[in-house]
Amino acid sequence: ADTLAESNIKLIEPGESVPVSKIPDGIFLRTVNDPDDIIWARIPEFRVEMGLAPPVHPSVEIRYTDDYPTENLVFQLARTSDRFYVRLRWMDETENVATKRDAFRDGAAIEFSSGDDYVSYMMGSGAEETVNIWYWHPEGDRVESLAAGGPGSITRLEEQPVTGGSEYLTGANADDSEWIVVMSRPLVAEGEHQISFDRETIPVAFAVWQGADDQRDGLKLVSQDWIIAELTPDTGPAAGN
Numbered sequence: 001a002d003t004l005a006e007s008n009i010k011l012i013e014p015g016e017s018v019p020v021s022k023i024p025d026g027i028f029l030r031t032v033n034d035p036d037d038i039i040w041a042r043i044p045e046f047r048v049e050m051g052l053a054p055p056v057h058p059s060v061e062i063r064y065t066d067d068y069p070t071e072n073l074v075f076q077l078a079r080t081s082d083r084f085y086v087r088l089r090w091m092d093e094t095e096n097v098a099t100k101r102d103a104f105r106d107g108a109a110i111e112f113s114s115g116d117d118y119v120s121y122m123m124g125s126g127a128e129e130t131v132n133i134w135y136w137h138p139e140g141d142r143v144e145s146l147a148a149g150g151p152g153s154i155t156r157l158e159e160q161p162v163t164g165g166s167e168y169l170t171g172a173n174a175d176d177s178e179w180i181v182v183m184s185r186p187l188v189a190e191g192e193h194q195i196s197f198d199r200e201t202i203p204v205a206f207a208v209w210q211g212a213d214d215q216r217d218g219l220k221l222v223s224q225d226w227i228i229a230e231l232t233p234d235t236g237p238a239a240g241n
């Protein structure tokens, strides 16, 4: 059961905007990607409905089921003067940390459009209209920074500026258990295809892999279409104040 579906966390529909909260200067997380820091209690949570991605690739099609239930992903977006943060949490009855021949790990990712919301949220629209994806792996909280220009083109970038942290919380019942994942990056990052935060809005999308259900590569849960993250400028009070 996905108890988040009944929570009163605001449900964000495809195309809607959400603010990126500014963490005031002088407030620091205990450790950089602490999933349990008290700061998170002060940053608004949003909820998005996740459904199985359409089987656009034959390797996905043979493993696809059209009756997989939707799930809820809770997300928070924040920044300090010099770092961008995303915190994700979702219900997961099983903690799957490693991929073996016949077992798959859990995973989560955030995707950013390098352009506007005309870039396909299905992982980009070609070499000129790419997406940057931050892909968290449970082993060692490794986060890969990837670029894609359409399914099948996913590429690991040379520079790897994104770091992560996570916690698996075991509930009283198995279906109360959840993953909490934080990923972050300096606002300014070197290298091609690393998303620029020097803009007012950035389309974002999310993905979750449930390893216990053999989800991997293109077989995963995704949010539907872009959500627009709104960054507020760093300097000075608003005009008129």
Ligand code: HEM
Pocket: 053, 054, 055, 056, 057, 060, 109, 110, 111, 121, 122, 123, 133, 135, 146, 150, 151, 152, 153, 154, 205, 206, 207, 216, 217, 218, 219, 222, 223
């Ligand atoms: C409905 C939309 C989507 C479709 C149809 C789709 C399809 C696919 C396919 C076919 C693959 C395997 C082939 C390849 O390597 O490119 C793949 C891999 C991948 N996708 Fe997507 N995708 C979608 C949305 C997303 C979103 C929103 C994200 C991130 C938030 C994402 C992140 C990834 C990652 C990280 C991989 C590599 C996984 C791995 O190798 O373990 N995708 N996707």
